[in-house]
Amino acid sequence: MECQECHKRKATLHFKHIINGQEAKISLCEMCAKKKGYITYPEEGFSLNDLLSGLFQTEGLNLGSTGTAKANQPKHPQEVRCSSCGRTFTEFKKAGKFGCADCYASFGSKVEPILRRVHAGNTKHTGKIPKRAGKYIQQKQLISSHKEKLKKLIEEEEFEKAAVLRDKIRELEKANNHNKEAGGNT
Amino acid sequence: MTLESFINEAISPWMLEDGPDKDIVMSSRVRLARNFANKLYPTSGNKEALQEVLQFVKHSYIDQDNSGQQPLAFLPMKNLNMIEKLVLVEKHLISPHLIKHSDYAAVLLSENEQTSIMVNEEDHLRIQVYYPGLQLDKALEEAYYLDDWLEEKADYAFNETKGYLTSCPTNIGTGMRASIMMHLPALVLTKQINRLIPAINQLGLVVRGIYGEGSEARGNIFQISNQITLGKSEEDIVEDLESIVHQLVEHERMARKYIYEQSEIGLEDRVFRSYGTLKNSRIIDSKEASICISNLRLGIDLGIIENISENILNELMVLTQPGFLQHYANKALRSDERDIRRASIIRERLNLKK
Numbered sequence: 300m301e302c303q304e305c306h307k308r309k310a311t312l313h314f315k316h317i318i319n320g321q322e323a324k325i326s327l328c329e330m331c332a333k334k335k336g337y338i339t340y341p342e343e344g345f346s347l348n349d350l351l352s353g354l355f356q357t358e359g360l361n362l363g364s365t366g367t368a369k370a371n372q373p374k375h376p377q378e379v380r381c382s383s384c385g386r387t388f389t390e391f392k393k394a395g396k397f398g399c400a401d402c403y404a405s406f407g408s409k410v411e412p413i414l415r416r417v418h419a420g421n422t423k424h425t426g427k428i429p430k431r432a433g434k435y436i437q438q439k440q441l442i443s444s445h446k447e448k449l450k451k452l453i454e455e456e457e458f459e460k461a462a463v464l465r466d467k468i469r470e471l472e473k474a475n476n477h478n479k480e481a482g483g484n485t
Numbered sequence: 486m487t488l489e490s491f492i493n494e495a496i497s498p499w500m501l502e503d504g505p506d507k508d509i510v511m512s513s514r515v516r517l518a519r520n521f522a523n524k525l526y527p528t529s530g531n532k533e534a535l536q537e538v539l540q541f542v543k544h545s546y547i548d549q550d551n552s553g554q555q556p557l558a559f560l561p562m563k564n565l566n567m568i569e570k571l572v573l574v575e576k577h578l579i580s581p582h583l584i585k586h587s588d589y590a591a592v593l594l595s596e597n598e599q600t601s602i603m604v605n606e607e608d609h610l611r612i613q614v615y616y617p618g619l620q621l622d623k624a625l626e627e628a629y630y631l632d633d634w635l636e637e638k639a640d641y642a643f644n645e646t647k648g649y650l651t652s653c654p655t656n657i658g659t660g661m662r663a664s665i666m667m668h669l670p671a672l673v674l675t676k677q678i679n680r681l682i683p684a685i686n687q688l689g690l691v692v693r694g695i696y697g698e699g700s701e702a703r704g705n706i707f708q709i710s711n712q713i714t715l716g717k718s719e720e721d722i723v724e725d726l727e728s729i730v731h732q733l734v735e736h737e738r739m740a741r742k743y744i745y746e747q748s749e750i751g752l753e754d755r756v757f758r759s760y761g762t763l764k765n766s767r768i769i770d771s772k773e774a775s776i777c778i779s780n781l782r783l784g785i786d787l788g789i790i791e792n793i794s795e796n797i798l799n800e801l802m803v804l805t806q807p808g809f810l811q812h813y814a815n816k817a818l819r820s821d822e823r824d825i826r827r828a829s830i831i832r833e834r835l836n837l838k839k
Contacts, residue, residue, distance in 0.1 A: 317687070384529045396607065398529035400520060400642035400650045410654070414647075414715060417655050419689055421716020424648025426659040430633040432640050439645075 304331035312338065316420050323420075336411040336422075381405035438475040442468055488833050491813055495803045497576060497598035497615070501796065504618020508786050509734050511666040511706065511799060512615055514577075515624040515723075517632055518651045518660035519610040522640040527586065527605045528652040535589035535605055542604050545638045546593065555595040557602070562587030568817070571808025577615075582606055600631065607652050608660075610635065619730055621663050621723045628661075648715065658715030663723050665730050668798060670705040670783045671740035672733070678707075681733070689713045690729060704775030704802060709733075745787060756784030764835050768821075769828040774805050793835070804830055 302310045308328035314337055315324050325337075332338045379388045384398035388406050391397060403410055414422055428436050445468050452461040504510070520526060521541075525534040539561070547559045562570065562583060570587065573579045578601045583590045586605070593602040603611040612635070614628045642650040649660035656662070672678040682692045693708045709730065711722045744752055759780035762769070769777075782798035784790040794800075803809060810826045811818050818826060 384525050384531070386529065394528070395654070396528040396652045397526060397650075397654070398652075399525045400522065400644075403644065403647060403650060413654050414657065418658065418713045418715035421658075421713065423646050423716060424644075424658045425716060426648060426661070426718040427629070427632075429636050429641050429643050431636055433643065436643075436645055 300326055302326065302328035302331050304328070304335065336408065336415055379406055379409070435475060438471060442471050442475065445471070488830070488837065492800055492804065492834070495576070495809055496796065496800055497578075499597050499599040499615055500617055500799050502617050504616060504620055506734050507618040508795065509667055509669070509737050510619040510730065511668055512617060513619055513621045513624050514613060514615050514664045514666075515621060515628045516614075516662045516664075517610075517612040517628050518608040518649065518656045518662075519612065519632065519635065520608050520642040520650060520652070521610075522642045524609065524642075526608065526652040527589075528607055532589070538605055538609050539589050539591060541639070542591065542593070542610075546635065555597065555600070557593040557595055557600070560592050560594060562590040562592070568808055568811050571806075572812050575803055575806040575808045578613075579603055580606060580611075600627070602631070602635075608656070619665065619727065619734070621665070621727055625661075625663070625719060625723050655712075656714050659717075659719050659722065661714060661719050661722065662710050663719075663726050664708050664710035665726065667707050667709065667730065667733060667737075668705055668779065668782065669707055669733065669737050670779050671744055672737050673705045674744060675740045677736065677740060681736070685709065685729060688725070688729060690726060703772070704779040704798075706775075706779070706802070741783070741787060752787070753784075753789055756780050756787075756789050760784065760790060763831050765832070766828045768824045769831065770824050771805060771807075771827065774827055774831065775802065778802060778805075797834075801831060801834060804834065 300310045302308045303325055304327050308330065310326035310328055312329060312332045313324065313326045314332070315322060317323075327335065327337065329338075380386070381398060381402045382405060383401035386398035386402060388409060391402065391406065397403065411422060445464060449461055449464050449468065452458075452464060500512070504513075521538065524538055525531045527535055527538075543559060547557065562579075565573075565587075570579070570584045573592070574581055574584060576598065578594060578598060579592050580603065583592070583603055583606050589605050591604040593600075593604070595601070599615050601613045603613070612628050612631050614624045614631070616624045616627075644650055648658040649656075651657050651660050669678060672681065685692055689712050691710050691712045693710070694703055694706070709726065711726055713722070717725075759777035762773070763777050763781060778798055778801045781790065781793070782795065785793055785795050785797065804813075805827045807818075807823055810823050810830065813830065814822075814826055
């Protein structure tokens with residue numbers, strides 16, 4: 300069986316998850332599984348179990364220093380720390396809360412498996428966008444959907460329609476750069 | 486203070502309005518968690534940031550035109566005493582968390598108490614909108630309106646792929662928690678609820694007791710809310726929740742009919758015994774009170790008991806909470822004193838018979 304993600308390597312890991320009551324199966328190679336955040340390695344300093352217990356525990360247990368994490372991570376001096384609020388990843392795990400909006404970026408890929416776990420495998424927001432500041436994002440999403448359409452039109456050799464759409468995209472992009480400069484993007 | 490005016494204080498004006506399926510669905514609530522961009526979260530404990538946010542909210546939103554909305558009162562937590570804060574919690578207008586961290590916290594409150602915006606809770610802003618009965622869509626619409634109004638004056642912490650950034654990973658994305666408060670005595674009585682709760686959980690929804698996380702289902706009142714905030718739009722979440730609630734309402738109605746048909750006399754006995762207890766007891770703890778109040782309300786819904794307002798459940802549930810009892814007594818009360826006070830307030834209320 301080939302990996303459903305890269306379609307190149309052999310799938311060695313099989314995952315089953317239940318999202319809103321619907322069962323979904325996915326077979327991946329080790330590399331893609333790691334890349335997509337399905338598995339994590341002890342050398343990265345944490346396991347999924349550590350993350351979850353850290354996320355929801357309320358007592359002052361230091362889970363960061365249990366099990367495999369301890370063996371591979373002896374009193375790590377260079378622990379990941381958010382440069383804006385100073386919160387370390389261990390502190391985040393313990394409290395289950397971020398300290399500021401930059402924590403997401405600071406902790407990077409470590410946060411992905413947590414979000415996946417908490418939100419039934421979802422990692423992408425599909426809801427409301429800020430009305431005023433989000434104009435830039437709304438337009439950007441419109442442009443990228445137009446670009447998809449453009450690609451299709453070219454594949455279908457509908458060049459006349461494609462040219463019209465291309466001009467429209469250019470116009471939108473130009474207008475949207477103004478939005479960006481106006482400080483619309485947060 | 487007379488009991489009438491006190492009741493008026495316990496019952497938020499919006500609760501008295503009519504709403505769809507109000508005999509079973511007590512209220513619909515939508516909550517949005519929002520943070521300002523480039524400001525440390527309240528969870529960071531940074532006092533400067535907390536103070537800045539509090540001042541910013543006070544200066545930017547109070548006495549400002551909020552386009553057709555009701556004016557909002559600004560209540561800093563610091564200015565309230567413990568009992569006053571407890572009362573706000575018991576009316577579900579603020580969270581227990583806000584009390585615990587009240588130095589820099591505040592709440593913006595609309596006059597009919599339908600809308601409250603907590604400042605410096607776990608997130609900078611927590612917008613809450615209530616509607617009577619099953620009206621989540623309306624609550625969402627109103628919350629959006631307030632959200633857009635707040636966002637006109639400041640940038641939110643928002644990320645294109647992760648949505649609204651919140652202090653807790655469980656809120657990230659929409660930052661929305663939609664919840665429904667339901668009275669399900671017949672499903673409890675027929676033990677169907679034990680089968681239904683795991684099924685509801687499977688659908689990504691959470692079932693809790695009346696005072697939120699960790700609390701038990703006092704008086705057969707359940708709170709059902711969405712768990713997932715990422716990957717689904719607000720409208721889809723609301724729609725899914727509403728469809729489950731519709732089914733629960735149907736199940737509850739069927740169970741009520743079933744119990745009534747199976748043993749009318751048994752049900753009457755249960756209702757009147759509870760009525761008797763409420764009317765006559767001199768000491769009653771909150772657990773017993775909530776069971777009896779639930780039975781009484783069921784009796785009213787089924788027409789077994791007449792001449793008592795169906796708002797009795799909402800009213801007494803709030804009135805008999807520790808904060809309210811102490812507020813009415815105008816002093817702090819020990820737990821045994823509260824049980825006496827609770828019994829007397831219930832008797833008085835039932836004598837009002839409206």
